[in-house]
Amino acid sequence: MGVTVSFEDDLAQRDRWAGLRFAIIGPLLAAPPAAGGLRAALQALAATTWRHPLTGREIRFGVSTLERWYYAARQAADPVQVLRNQLRRDVGHFPSLSAEAVQALTTQYREHPGWTAQLHHDNLRVRLAGADAKSPSYPSVRRYLKAQGLLRRRAPKRTTDGAMAARDRLEQREVRSYEVEHVLQLMHLDFHHGSRKVLTRRGEYVKPLLVGFIDDRSRFLCHAQWYTNEGTEELVHGLCQALQKVGLPRSLMSDRGSAMISGEFTAGLTVPDMTAAPRSSAPLVHRQS
Numbered sequence: 001m002g003v004t005v006s007f008e009d010d011l012a013q014r015d016r017w018a019g020l021r022f023a024i025i026g027p028l029l030a031a032p033p034a035a036g037g038l039r040a041a042l043q044a045l046a047a048t049t050w051r052h053p054l055t056g057r058e059i060r061f062g063v064s065t066l067e068r069w070y071y072a073a074r075q076a077a078d079p080v081q082v083l084r085n086q087l088r089r090d091v092g093h094f095p096s097l098s099a100e101a102v103q104a105l106t107t108q109y110r111e112h113p114g115w116t117a118q119l120h121h122d123n124l125r126v127r128l129a130g131a132d133a134k135s136p137s138y139p140s141v142r143r144y145l146k147a148q149g150l151l152r153r154r155a156p157k158r159t160t161d162g163a164m165a166a167r168d169r170l171e172q173r174e175v176r177s178y179e180v181e182h183v184l185q186l187m188h189l190d191f192h193h194g195s196r197k198v199l200t201r202r203g204e205y206v207k208p209l210l211v212g213f214i215d216d217r218s219r220f221l222c223h224a225q226w227y228t229n230e231g232t233e234e235l236v237h238g239l240c241q242a243l244q245k246v247g248l249p250r251s252l253m254s255d256r257g258s259a260m261i262s263g264e265f266t267a268g269l270t271v272p273d274m275t276a277a278p279r280s281s282a283p284l285v286h287r288q289s
Helices: 007-030 038-046 063-075 099-111 117-130 138-147 161-172 232-246 263-270
Strands: 187-193 209-215 221-227 251-254 285-288
Touching: 007 038, 007 063, 038 063, 099 117, 099 138, 117 138, 187 232, 209 232, 221 232, 232 263
Parallel strands: 187 251, 251 285
Antiparallel strands: 187 209, 209 221
């Protein structure tokens, strides 16, 4: 699994590297060595052990690296800025991948999302060889797949129209772990049909239904209860149990089930409770997915 680094984190890391490099060669800029003594000074710095700015481990630098930093900082107006890790001019671009290679690689990934980057590269090379086109190297293919989010995925267990539509939706739309930023800002509710039948007191076998209420941000299960019917009465009873346990959320999200869009349920959400606490006096916002 790859690690995503934000722009702010990347900038902070480059600032740490610049600070370390300036701390190493800064004394040479403040007190330049005598004529002919630069080489000895650089060798002394190369023999010194430094602390890695990100991992904290011991690290050393070669004489040629220190010399390059020294001359770059001496000739720059801002020595710290020039010692940062500079971004490549072609960052985000892939000049080694032609339009034919990009199209073939994208099509190949959609057909075989479970392939490794090496397998994609090998098949792309064969496909482009038949089309008399230049094949990119394996590192280029791997970087392109990672940059475009075309990571290795398991093939769907089912190839039904619904499963394929869900796959296409996940590829084309942003999928976030959380919808909101704070706890009790949004609560999800839904009924789940049990897989096994139970015997009631009347001697009838029925499939139970579990109604659950989950907080979006914390993933805390506010309440869950089994029923034998998916009606408004059961939904209201379960919601009241959840509210008594965790309090009133700012909004609810449902899948527009018959009980969730019934007049009794929606009307109860919009009527303020004037006898409750001030926080509970505002009506709930009912969001529907």
